Amino acid sequence: MTCVFFRLFLLVALAAPSQGTHHGPTTRLRYSRFLDPSNVVFLRWDFDLQAEIITFELQVRTAGWVGLGITNRYTSVGSDLVVGGVLPDGNVYFSDQHLVDEDTLEEDGSQDAELLGLTEDAAYTTMRFSRPFRSCDPHDQDITSDTMRVLAAYGLDDTLKLSRKRAFVKSIFLLQITYHDDEDLPEDTMTHDLEITDFLIPEDDTTYACMFLPLPIVNKKHHIYKFEPKLVDHNETMVHHILVYACGNASVLPTGISECYGFDPAFSLCSQVIVGWAVGGLSYQFPDEAGISIGTPLDPQWIRLEVHYSNFHNLPGVYDSSGIRLYYTSHLRKYDIGVLELGVLTFPIHFIPPGAESFMSYGLCKTEKFEEMNGAPISDMQVASYLLHTHLAGQALKAVQYRNGKQLRTICKDDSYDFSLQETRDLPHPVEIKLGDELLIECSYQTLDRDSMTFGGTSTINEMCLIFLFYYPRNNISSCLGYPDIISVAHELGEEASENPMENLMILNNVEWTQENIKKAEKACKESLQTVMIKTINELIENTTGRIPDIIPTPRGPCLESSGGKVEPQDKSPAGFRAEPMTLNGSSTVTLEHLPLAAIFLLQGTLSWLLATLQTAV
Missing domain, CATH: 2.60.120.310 (Copper type II, ascorbate-dependent monooxygenase, N-terminal domain)
Incomplete structure (x- = not known):
């Protein structure tokens, strides 16, 4: 394991207070979570959706360095990690870095994390900093509403040496919207x-x-x-x-x-x-x-x-x-909640080939018959929250809304789905569904570790593709699920199709699943006529049919340019930089500037006093 010694990566000190930056050194952060099984590593965080800035406070039971960043699903290589600590002489170091391999950190050319405070006492090292959701540095992982895999690491002293025993990854919804206080009960x-x-x-x-x-x-x-x-x-x-x-x-x-x-x-x-x-x-x-x-x-x-x-x-x-x-x-609320189940019918007619790096499944819902099946007029549905659900092969899900043949919006999505973290999540704002709208669920799977077909079913080793929408006011529709015409899929794969769907599944099980055939099957499932099965709370069922519409990708927003370091020309977003100052509405705070070592010593007394205010009990 490569050992890199701290030589004061960046020496920082507190400058005069300035107005505007959100979540300053003493601001209460709303969200918190332990990141390790022994409750040694504790994270607090908060965010501003409008300004696209997130603030972290990492508190670790150590007198050494601490680090926090974002990693991806498959490897720690390329993960970003903001590191910092307090040297024995009281000086503070802080740096925005990334992993060039599993053991080695390298400082980013663009420093996109802003230090808000670093303290060390007899029990804890505490580091608070902010960063944009999306910087213009390709070494920084974007922070989105998807499942984020948060990486935390620390050392027992100020020698930057990564240890698997002191590195932890935890899946968290960092941008999860929470409108309610659990303590405020009727x-x-x-x-x-x-x-x-x-x-x-x-x-x-x-x-x-x-x-x-x-x-x-x-x-x-x-x-x-x-x-x-x-x-x-x-x-x-x-x-x-x-x-x-x-x-x-x-x-x-x-x-x-x-x-x-x-x-x-x-x-x-x-x-x-x-x-x-x-x-x-x-x-x-x-x-x-x-x-x-x-x-x-x-x-x-x-x-x-x-x-x-x-x-x-x-x-x-x-x-x-x-x-x-x-x-x-x-104490009654204004509306009654309903739940609408969308996705692919959970049945073996839903299949995923083995050895697929990516395989998309689609479930269509058409709402035009909802009122007829409901037996009474249906009001526009206001979707407030959602729950995503696949099993172990699931990688990503999304729900897309169409009106009058045009894509209206992506209602919800998670491009980094984690089977071990499934929670009901609130939407930032209610989404309105009108009669006649079409809803499409797309699920992405990976089966590189499987050598046989995966079929839709109830077992954990089978698969599902479901999204539950919590909406109001309630009606009697319970589910709206789609599935492809398996006969036409078999034909597209060059197989002799049968009128019996289960026989066609056996035929598909015998296909040689090359990458070419995997993509051919995916295309055939998407282009085949979908059967849409609508069910009511009283178990009434009616079928209709439809075609899977194309999904227009949502463009990425502009990145936030760093106020320090360099950004290479190729890193710029096509939408350009958003270069306005990174300030938010809210409380005032202090800003940190890079100062010469002499200035740090001059300000050390003030620094110690101000940083001490950061320390709070877990």
Whole structure:
């Protein structure tokens, strides 16, 4: 491992205060997370979407150097890492760097991180800095609303030596919008637990356990405004997802616990998701203007609780009582929340070839029949939040909206999807869906590690392509899923097609999956006629057909030019630099300038006093 010694990469000190920079040394940062299993590395952060600036504060239990940056899915090479620390004589060093290989750091030509403070005491080294979402330096990873893989590292002293024992990568939604404070709960808040009790997890790779449970019994309308998972200690790694489906009040429901999609079809009744949690998720609170309605004749009285277990180690004798805790109140919101499931029908007709570096699947939804199937007029749907879901091969998802044959917007996306981090996320602003709009879900998969076909299905080693949209006001449509004409796909691949879809799947399984055939299959799936299956909460189903429209890529915004260092001409964005000063509305703060060593010594007393204000308890 290459060892590089700190020789004061950049000596920085505090200059006179100036107005404008957001998230200064003492500003409270709204978000926080431990980045390591031992709770030694603690990150706080906040951001300004308008100015496209993010502020980090990294606090590590060490007297050595600390570093924070962004890495990618596959390798740490090329990761950016902002490093800093306090030398034994009290001088501060700080530098914007990148990894040229797995062990070696090199300073960026363009210094795009602005230091807001560095302190060291008997317990912690704390570094606070800001940086643009997208700088003009190709060595800096863009910060987007996608899943970001945050890299943190530290040393035991001021010798910059990377150690795998002290380097951690954690997936985080850095730009996740959160409008609610978990401490601000209605005074009459009540809770209701939906859980499977003492269920013996089978010694199988995948189990879908289902049971039917009543919702809270109330004598007038209430709103569920928040939910959170209830996980049994030590069982967290085995619980893949938990879904709550609303049942139509005319449904005849079975008792007990059984396999959801086994021999008894009654345990797969009820298909309208109202609450969903998946691995890596936390609690979620609905927007202030909407909640899930209970207590009226039109509201569901029973639900189907589905818990998906992944017992890959085939452990025997493990009992579980996982579920969902609901928070509800009589303080009503303006609207009732609904959930619309979009994507590709979860069935083996959805296939992904082996050895694919990238394979796209598409699921089309056409809303023109929604009102007819709803049985009553439908208001425009205001989408407030979303949950993305694939299994292990999933790499990226997006939902795109079309109106009158033209692409309107990308509703939501994640180009860096992580199976281990699935949370319901708020949109920055509600998105309006009108009757007649088309919605397209695109999922990208990678199967380089697989030598056989991957089919759509419920097992974790099968695949899904689903996006759940949380919207208001509620209607009776529960899902709108698409799938390709498998006969035409087989023809395009030069295979003898059968009228039996399952026989065609066997034919596809025998295809020699060269890169040419993989791309041919992807093109055939996209260009074939799609069947769109629409389902209501009362299990009414109607099909229509449509063609997959093209997706026009969203252009990247302009980069923010650094105030220091160099930017090579080829690094400039086609949209040009956004060279205005990096200031934001909000509190005043201090700016840091690069000063000669003599000036640092002169200011050292002031520096120590000001930086000491940064230190806060974890």
